[in-house]
Amino acid sequence: MKINSLILLVFTFGISCPLLAKDPIEVALHSSGKIYLVVGTLAVIFIGILIYLFSIDKKLTNIENQIKDNE
Amino acid sequence: MKRNWWKYLGAALVLYAIIVGISRPLNPGILQIDPIALEAGQTYDLNIATYNTNFTNGSDVDAFIKINDTFGIQSQSVVILEHNELKASFVIPEKLPSILQRERYSIILSADGLGTFIRPSALSIVQKEIDLNGAIAAWPSNDFGKFKRADRAQFPFRAILYESLRNLFYHVPMWFGMTFLLLGSLVSSVLYLKDNNIERDMMASSMIKVAVLYGILGCATGAIWARGTWGTWWTFQEIKLNVSAATLLLYFAYFLLRAAIDDEILKAKISSVYSIIGFVAAVFLLFVLPRMVGDSLHPGNGGNPGFGGEDLDSTLRTVFYPAVIGWTLLGFWLAQLSYRSEILQDYFLEKFD
Numbered sequence: 080m081k082i083n084s085l086i087l088l089v090f091t092f093g094i095s096c097p098l099l100a101k102d103p104i105e106v107a108l109h110s111s112g113k114i115y116l117v118v119g120t121l122a123v124i125f126i127g128i129l130i131y132l133f134s135i136d137k138k139l140t141n142i143e144n145q146i147k148d149n150e
Numbered sequence: 151m152k153r154n155w156w157k158y159l160g161a162a163l164v165l166y167a168i169i170v171g172i173s174r175p176l177n178p179g180i181l182q183i184d185p186i187a188l189e190a191g192q193t194y195d196l197n198i199a200t201y202n203t204n205f206t207n208g209s210d211v212d213a214f215i216k217i218n219d220t221f222g223i224q225s226q227s228v229v230i231l232e233h234n235e236l237k238a239s240f241v242i243p244e245k246l247p248s249i250l251q252r253e254r255y256s257i258i259l260s261a262d263g264l265g266t267f268i269r270p271s272a273l274s275i276v277q278k279e280i281d282l283n284g285a286i287a288a289w290p291s292n293d294f295g296k297f298k299r300a301d302r303a304q305f306p307f308r309a310i311l312y313e314s315l316r317n318l319f320y321h322v323p324m325w326f327g328m329t330f331l332l333l334g335s336l337v338s339s340v341l342y343l344k345d346n347n348i349e350r351d352m353m354a355s356s357m358i359k360v361a362v363l364y365g366i367l368g369c370a371t372g373a374i375w376a377r378g379t380w381g382t383w384w385t386f387q388e389i390k391l392n393v394s395a396a397t398l399l400l401y402f403a404y405f406l407l408r409a410a411i412d413d414e415i416l417k418a419k420i421s422s423v424y425s426i427i428g429f430v431a432a433v434f435l436l437f438v439l440p441r442m443v444g445d446s447l448h449p450g451n452g453g454n455p456g457f458g459g460e461d462l463d464s465t466l467r468t469v470f471y472p473a474v475i476g477w478t479l480l481g482f483w484l485a486q487l488s489y490r491s492e493i494l495q496d497y498f499l500e501k502f503d
Contacts (some may be wrong), residue, residue, distance in 0.1 A: 112201065116314035116378040117172065120321055120371040127367040131360075131484060138491045142498050149502045 160479025167473035171319040174465070177300070178203040179307030180269035183257060190277035191244040193226075195237050198257070201307065203264055205230045213238035214258040214294060215273060221247045221286075222258075224294055242275060245285035252276045258297075265300030267307060306463045310379050311449070317375050319469050323477035324368035325394070329436065330478045331361035331485060332401075336429040339422035349493065351418035354425055356488035358404055360481050365398045380447055389443040390451075393435040400428050400435075 182199040198213070205211065213225035213236075225238040236259075246253075254271035308315055338354035341347070372391070373383045386392060404424055411417040446452030450462075462470065 112176075112313040113311070113378050114313040114316075116375055117316045117320070119374040120317045121168065123370045123374065124320055124324070124367050127363060127370070128480075128484070131363055132487075135487050135491050138495065142491070142494050145498055145502060 156479050157483045160476050160483060163472045163476025164480055165476075167319045167323075167469055167476055171316050171469050171473065174469070175302070175304050176202050176313065176315070177304040177307040178259075178261070178264045178267050179309070179312075180257060180259060180267060180272065183269070183272055186273050188242055188273055188275045190242050190246055190275055193239065193241045195239050196225075196257075196273075197231075198236050198238060198259070200234045200236070200259070201312070203234050203261065205233050205236060205261070209261060211236060211259060211261040212294070212298075213240075214260070215240060215242075215275075216256040216258055216268070217247060221289060221292060222294060224291075243285070243289065244277075245279070245281050245288060246275065246277045247282060247285045247289065248277070249280060249282060251278075251280060260298045262298055263301045264298075265304070266297040269309075303465050303468075305465055308449070314375055314378055315466075317371065318466060319473040320477075321368060321371040321375055322470070323474045324364045324371065325436075326474045327478040327481040328361045328364040328368065329432075331357045331364065331481050332429050332432055334482065334485070335361065335425050339425045342418060342422050346415075348414065348418055351422055352492045352496075353485075353489050354422065355404075355408065356492060357482075357485045358401055358425060359488055360485040362398060362401050362405075363484070364477075364481055365394065365401070369394060369398070376447075385447070388447050389440045390446060390448055393439050397432045397435050400431060404428060 179201040180198060181201050184197045185194065188194055196213075207230055209230055211228045211230065213228050215223040217223065223240055223242065225240050227239045229237045231237055252274055254274045256268050256270045257272045258266060258268045260266040305315055335354040335357040338350050338357065342350035342354065369391075372394075376385070377383045384391060404421060407424055408417055408421050411420060440446065440451065444452055446454070448454065
C-alpha cells in the first residue's frame with residue numbers, strides 16, 4: 080500500500096518532462112491548470128443542493144395540494 | 151430577519167468563498183526546467199517554463215540555485231523568452247559545499263510584483279570530488295540582496311494541484327458540514343430521549359438527511375478532484391475514502407431503520423439510539439483511523455506536502471474558515487427546511503386523515 084502510493088506520487092510529482100504519453104483528459108486538465116476540476120466540484124455541489132431543494136419543494140407542493148383538496 | 155440572520159450569513163460567506171476562491175490568483179510557479187541534470191564546473195543555460203507569470207522584456211527577474219540555507223548560486227544573466235518562459239545562465243563552481251557526490255537542489259526565481267517562488271529539489275548536480283572546506287573557501291559571493299515580494303494576495307502554487315487547490319473551499323467544507331450536522335443530530339437525539347418530544351427526533355432525522363447529502367457531495371467532488379490529481383476516481387488504498395464510505399453506509403442504514411418501523415414512538419426511540427451510537431462510530435472512523443493509519447494520498451497527510459507554509463497557508467485560511475462556516479450554516483438551513491416540511495406534513499396528515 081505504501082509502495083503504491085509512493086510510486087503514484089513520484090510519477091506525477093517528480094517528472095518534469097511533459098512528453099510522456101498522457102491521456103487527453105490529463106493534457107486538457109494540465110494545460111488549463113486544472114481549473115476544470117474546480118468548475119466540476121462547484122457544479123456537482125450546486126446540482127446536488129438543487130436536487131435536494133426540488134425534493135423539498137415537491138413535498139411542500141403535495142401538502143399544499145392536500146390542503147386544497149380538503150377545503 | 152432577526153430569526154434568520156444565520157441563514158443570510160451562511161449564504162454571504164459561501165458567496166464570498168466562491169468569488170474570492172475562484173478569482174484570487176495563484177502564486178507563480180516553476181513548471182519545467184531543461185536541463186535538470188548538471189555537472190559541477192560547467193556553465194549552463196537553463197530553460198525555465200513558469201506558470202502564472204506575466205514576464206515582459208523589461209521584467210527584472212533573478213534566478214538562484216539554492217545549495218543549502220547558507221550557500222546559493224545566482225544566475226549570470228536572465229533572458230525573458232515568453233510571458234511564461236525564461237533562460238537563466240548559471241556557472242556552477244567546481245566544488246560544492248555538500249558531502250554527497252550527487253544531490254538535488256532547489257531553483258528560485260524572484261520577480262517584481264510576482265514575488266519569489268521555488269521549485270524544491272528540481273536540479274541534480276554531480277561533483278567529481280567531495281571537498282567541503284575547499285568548496286566553502288572558493289565559493290563566489292553569497293550576497294543576494296533581498297528577495298522580491300508579491301504585490302497582491304495569492305494562493306500557494308502546488309505541483310499536481312495547480313488551480314484545483316481552490317477545491318479546498320468547496321470539497322473540504324462538505325465534510326466539516328457533515329460532521330457538524332451529525333453533531334447536531336446527536337444533540338437532538340439525546341434531547342428527544344430525555345423529554346420525548348417527537349419534534350426533536352424529526353429534527354435529528356432532517357439533520358442526518360442533509361449530513362448524508364453533504365457526504366455524498368463530498369465523495370462526488372472528491373472523486374472529480376482525485377481523477378484530475380491522483381489519476382483515479384476512487385481507490386481503496388486511501389484510508390479517508392474508505393472511512394467516509396463506511397460512515398455514509400452507516401447513515402444510509404439509519405434511514406432503512408426508520409423506514410422499517412411503523413410505530414412513530416418506537417421509530418423515534420430506536421433511531422435516536424442508533425444516531426448516538428452512529429456518531430461515536432463516525433468520529434472514530436473519520437478522525438481517529440486516518441491518524442492511526444498515517445499513510446495517505448491526501449495533501450497534508452501521509453508525508454505529502456500540505457497546502458502552504460505549515461500545512462495551511464494564511465492566504466488560504468482567510469477563505470477556508472469562512473467557507474467552512476458558510477457551508478455549515480447552509481447545511482443547517484437545508485436541514486431546517488426539511489424539518490419544517492416534515493412538521494407540516496405531519497400536521498396536515500393528522501388533520502385530514
